[in-house]
Amino acid sequence: MTISTAEVKRYPDVATLADSLAGDIAASLSQAIAQRGLASLVVSGGHSPKPLFHALSAKPLDWSRVCVALADERWVEPTDAGSNEKLVRENLLRGGAAAARFAGLKNAAPSPELGAVSAWETFARVPRPFDVTVLGMGDDGHTASLFPRSPNLPNALDPEAAAGCIGMRAPTEPHARLSLNLSALLGSRLIYIFLVGEAKLKTFTTASGAGPIEEMPVRAVLRQDGTPVEVVWAP
Numbered sequence: 001m002t003i004s005t006a007e008v009k010r011y012p013d014v015a016t017l018a019d020s021l022a023g024d025i026a027a028s029l030s031q032a033i034a035q036r037g038l039a040s041l042v043v044s045g046g047h048s049p050k051p052l053f054h055a056l057s058a059k060p061l062d063w064s065r066v067c068v069a070l071a072d073e074r075w076v077e078p079t080d081a082g083s084n085e086k087l088v089r090e091n092l093l094r095g096g097a098a099a100a101r102f103a104g105l106k107n108a109a110p111s112p113e114l115g116a117v118s119a120w121e122t123f124a125r126v127p128r129p130f131d132v133t134v135l136g137m138g139d140d141g142h143t144a145s146l147f148p149r150s151p152n153l154p155n156a157l158d159p160e161a162a163a164g165c166i167g168m169r170a171p172t173e174p175h176a177r178l179s180l181n182l183s184a185l186l187g188s189r190l191i192y193i194f195l196v197g198e199a200k201l202k203t204f205t206t207a208s209g210a211g212p213i214e215e216m217p218v219r220a221v222l223r224q225d226g227t228p229v230e231v232v233w234a235p
Contacts, residue, residue, distance in 0.1 A: 004208040004222035006193075008231045014051050014196055017234035021192065022055035025132050028190060032131040033065045040126050041100075042133040042180070042188065043092070044071045044144060045084030048196040049134065053092035063099040067126045068092065071135060071185065072145035072168075073105035075112045075176035082174060101125070105165065105178045112178040113152075113167035119178055120165040128163075133188040139199055140171070141207050141216025145179035147171060148215055156181045157213060157220050163187050182220050186227045193221070195233040204231065 011017035025041065032039035043049065070084050078085040085104045093100055103122045109115030135143045142148060145168045146156050156166045156179065163184035168177040185191070195204060206216065213219040221229060 002210055002223070004219065006208065006222050006229055006231050008195075008201070008204065008233050011232065011234040014234045017194075017196075017232055018051035018055045021052055021194070021232055022059055025056055025134070025192075026059035026061055028132050029061055029066055032127075032189075033062055036127065038065050038067065038127045040067045040069065040128065040130045040132075042069050042071050042126075042130045042185075043088060044134060044136045045073075045087050046136050048136060049194055050087075050091050052134070052194065053088065057092050057094050057097040060096065063097045064101075066097075066100040067103060068100045069103040069123060069126050069130075070105050071133065072177060072179035074174050075106065075115075075178060076174060078104060078106055111167065112176050116165040116167055116178060120163075120184075123184075128187055130188040131190070133185060133191045135185070135191060135193050135218075135221065137193060137195060137200060137203065137207070137218045139203050141203060141218050143193070143218040143221060144185060145170065145177035146182070146217040146220070147177075148217060153214060153217065157217060159183065159220075185221065186224060188227055191221060191227055191229045193218070193229060193231045195231065196235075198235060201233055204233070 029039040074082045105119045107115045107118045150169045166181045
C-alpha cells in the first residue's frame, strides 16, 4: 500500500468535533467495560486536544475502570509546562474522570533511551489491545513522537519490532522524547487522528499521497489495514 484511502470526517468547528468525538470515545470505553471489565485510552499531547479532553472528562463513565496512558512524552518532569502528563492531568483527569488510572512515561532514568524499558513496563497494567488511541499529527507529518529524521525512526517504524517504547529526538526543543513505537500504536482496537486547522488538513492531504513513510511517519498508520483508523478534522 503506497497511498492512504482514509477519508476525513469534517466538522464545522472544534467544539462540535470535540463533543462528537468525546461521545464516540465514551461509547467505546463503556462497551469495553461492559465486555471486559476494564477499558484503555491512549492519548497524545499538544494544545489541539484540550477541548476534546474537557468534553470527554464530563462523560458519565465508570472512570475507575478506565486506564489512561500516553502515546508519547517530552523527557521533562511531570510538573514542566511542556509535559504531556501535566496536560492530561489538568484537562482530562478531572471531575469524574479523576478516578481513572493513569500510566505516565517519564521516569528516573537519565535519558529516554535508558528509560524506555521501564516506561513500557508501566503498560503491564493497561489493557491491550488499547480500546481507543487518539493521535495528532504535526505539520511535518509526525505522529506521537515519531519524527522525520530522528536517528531512531527506522527502529520505531519497524513493523516486525515488538511493541514497546523508544527514545526519539524531535527537530525542535525539547529534543528528547519517548514514544510508543509503531507496533505498540497499532495494537489498538481503534485509532483516531485528531486534526485542527487548515494547515493540518493540507499536511494530511500530502501524507495521504505517495512518498516514503520516513518523510511523513503518520503514513505508517494510514497505510496499514490491520487497525481501523478514523480521521477527524475541524477548521
